[in-house]
Amino acid sequence: MHRLRRLTTRQDALIAVAALAGGLAVLAAHGHTVWSDGWNPPFPVRLVPLLGLCAAMPLRRTAPLTGLLLATPFNVADVAFGPSLATAMIYGDALYAASLYGRRRTAEWLLGATLAGSAAVAVAAAVALRGVAAGVLGASVAGVVWVTPVLTAMAVREHRSRAEAERERAEQVARLAEMDRRAAVTAERARMARELHDVIANHLSAVALHSSAVLKVRGLDREGVDRAMEVIRENSVQGLAEMRRMIGLLREGDGADPAARPRLAELDRLVRRTGRPDLSARLEVAGERPELPAAVELAAYRIVQEALTNALKHAGSGCADVRVEYAGGHVVIDVLSPLGRDGSRLPGTGSGLVGMRERAAMLAGTFDAGPDAGRWRVHAELPVGSLGGAA
16 A cells, blocks of 8 residues: 555656646746736746646645645736646646545535636636626636536546446456356255265165175075075166266256156156065055156155165164155155164265255255154155146
C-alpha cells in the first residue's frame, strides 16, 4: 500500500514538472489574456500563480481536496492578472482530480460550486463589458475550464463504478460456478461410491461366505461343494459383468445401453443366489408392475441387493423374506431377516444403510431399518408417479 502511494506521488510529481514546463512555454509565448484596462503584470508576477498551481499537483491523487484548496487562491490570482491558458488547464486538472479521486459528495458539491462560479463570471463579464455577448462568452469559457472537468470526472467515476460492479458480479458468478462444479463432482463421487459398494459388497460377500463354508465344514459332500462353487462362480461372473457396466458408464457417459442396468425383473435371480448353508431367501411380489422410471428401478434393485447383502453378513439362521409391492403410485420394499448372534458377522462399515437411505431420499422416498418383532426389517417406499416415467 505504501509502495503504491509512493509510486502515485512520484507520477504526479512528474506530471507537475511537465505542467510547469508547458506553462513556462505558454507564458513565454504570451498565451494569456490582458484586461481592457491595459494592466499586464510582468513575467515574474505571472509566474507565481503557475508555480503555486504546479506545487499543488503532487497531491492530485493522494490528497485531491487539499490540492484543490491550495490551487484555488493561485487560480483566482491568475484570473485577476489575466487568465492564462496553462494555468486554466492546470486548475481544470485539479478540479478533475478532486472530483474523481475524492468522495462522491465532493464531486457533487464541486459541480454546484463551478456552475455557480460560471454564472457569476457571466454576470461580471456582462456588467463589466456592458454586453450580453461578453457574459455568454465568459460563461462559456468558465464552463469549459471549471464545469467540464467536474462532469468528466463524474462520468469516469460512474464508468469505473459500473466496471467494478461488473467485475465483482463476474467473480461471484465464477465462484458460484466453481461451487456448482464442486457440488456436482461431490454428488457424482457419492453416486459412484454407492454403485461400487452395492456391486462389490453383494457379490464378494456371497463369494466370501460360501468359500468360508467350504473351508470350514469338514467332510462336506460333493453336492454341497458343487453348490457352493456354483454360487461363487455365479456371483463372480455377475460381479465382473456389473463392474464392466460401470466402467463403460464412466468411459462413455450416459449413452450406455439401458438394458445393461439391473432391473426388478431380475430380483428372482438375485434372491435365488442369495443364501448361506443356514440361511435362505424368498421373494414375494404383490400388485401389477407398472412402467417404472430407470432411476426408481435401479434404486429399488440396489436397496434389495444391499439388504440381502447385510442379511448374508449379519442375519441369524432361518429365511430372509423379500416383498416388493406396487401400490398407490409407490414401489414398497420390505426385507425381513432373522436376528441372532449366529450370523456370519463379516466386517461392515455401515455404508450400506447410508447408501440405501441416500437412494430413497434422492427420489423423495422414505427409508427405515431396524429390529421389528424379532427380525431385522428394511423398509423403503419409492414414489413412481412424481417422476413421470422419465429415464
